[in-house]
Amino acid sequence: MASPDHGTTHRLIVRPLNADDIAWVRELFTDRWGGVVSVSRGVAHDTTALPGFVAHLDGERAGVATYRIEGRECELVTLDSVREGAGAGTALVDAVAAAAHVAGAVRLWLITTNDNLRALRFYQKYGFDLVALHRDAVARSRTLKPSIPEAGLDGIPIRHELELELLLPPSTGTAR
Template structure:
């Protein structure tokens, strides 16, 4: 597996992966609608085939992971992408890597916490508000859990991961 910064040549594959994973290129979190195809990205590839994608927004010495997709789980793709994003953040002098997930995303909560991210905020009703920007967000999420809230997780750069 090769992990690298995305290039213009990856645009079609990135667009396809985002549409398959998110239903569109638009990702909404904390009241902001991002067109993920316009964000910097890190890709994972095997045999020149895209097998993972992480998009991010680097601002004010913080790296926000906007989307992360590893369609085939338990192969190390998500971990490699997150590690690469941490290195991008570190190289940019960022003090924090952070992201938003939703209250139904139990698998993601397990994944992120096992990789050293901590839950630092819960925003009740934030997904309900995001639905105003992206009406296609379902009312019921993973495991049949009603989808209402955002959870903020962060990794402070320079601190060691505790697995």
């Protein structure tokens, strides 16, 4: 059986996150993740204060990514696709990787939790490698963000942080 979108061409545009997007991001992250704070490797991030990109599909917001650059590394802090399977997630990671590259980063990395099998599949298909298991890190993260549930997707207990990375080619530009 064909999907309703079969044969339909969608217009996907990715642009930098701006002040007009913050209320939408706040609502999206509160609904999906219990607030705008994201915790990775023991650090709490206010995602509404980070740079990012928004994907628009046929004029509607279809996803958002936020990131932070520190030295020659870029952390993909959040990636959220409202309409899965339309390419928004891939386009957003492409945009973050390009911004990281221009800034001179050689490593794009992220944290996901052990229950998030869809994200793990997506990132590995994109080209990320699983490079670390931070055992029981989520218990420590709950001290910074108590709203992290005990169980996540498919009822899997949320316990560990999984670190994935994508090595970027060295930048030949002068941006620093």
